[in-house]
């Protein structure tokens with residue numbers, strides 16, 4: 001851990017995703033001056049041209065791992081970082097690119113897009129050889145996770161501030177439904193409309209149901225999620241079992257895959 005006499009050294013790294021989480025950080029307009037002055041930002045792919053990384057106190061990593069080159073870079077970052085934070089649902093759960101049966105359908109998809117040999121010759125030197133998308137915790141130890149697609153600054157700032165202050169952040173120990181109740185919302189499920197709040201990690205203040213839109217699960221899976229019950233409820237309100245699973249898979253990543261496999 002850094003000494004109090006110096007600023008903490010931070011790196012913001014990005015792998016496969018839409019870069020929306022790095023953008024969310026840059027869009028923290030009211031807090032941006034504090035963000036760039038409270039820490040020594042050594043690496044921020046989207047915001048800085050001068051980039052060097054030797055050692056970082058805190059590495060914030062966006063995106064899933066989709067190539068062997070990314071995997072090597074990820075391991076290198078872990079070696080240089082005291083604390084690693086997964087930023088956004090691609091990094092925490094695999095994200096949209098984890099859709100479907102990740103391992104089983106991977107070769108089929110690659111062959112469909114790039115031809116039967118499964119190589120991506122025009123890009124392979126630059127980005128490496130493709131492999132099935134995985135969240136970063138599959139390969140390295142992750143100290144903290146901030147899900148969201150993209151993350152909200154209301155989630156990022158408290159955790160980030162604690163980390164650069166040498167304190168330990170706390171996790172959200174409840175699903176979106178708890179925050180939905182705090183907001184006093186009427187429940188979609190009780191009116192026969194789908195909503196994935198019961199199986200989705202809290203932290204967004206149930207912003208979608210509060211504005212009249214069903215939760216699609218973008219904060220990733222809630223650790224205590226009961227998938228069989230969620231699927232049964234979705235089927236009860238009129239979805240096919242296949243559609244219910246497809247909705248769960250959109251942001252659920254590996255946790256949903258494992259749960260569905262053990263059905």
Ligand code: SF4
Pocket residue numbers: 016017018019020021062063087088089090091095096148149150151
């Ligand atoms: S989690 Fe969402 S916002 Fe973040 S990189 Fe992935 S797709 Fe983009």
Ligand code: SF4
Pocket residue numbers: 176177178180181185186187188189195196197198206209215
């Ligand atoms: S509307 Fe959705 S998030 Fe809100 S309580 Fe119902 S299921 Fe949960």
Ligand code: SF4
Pocket residue numbers: 176200201204205206207208209214215216217218219220
């Ligand atoms: S309510 Fe659901 S879909 Fe909306 S931001 Fe929260 S987790 Fe994401």
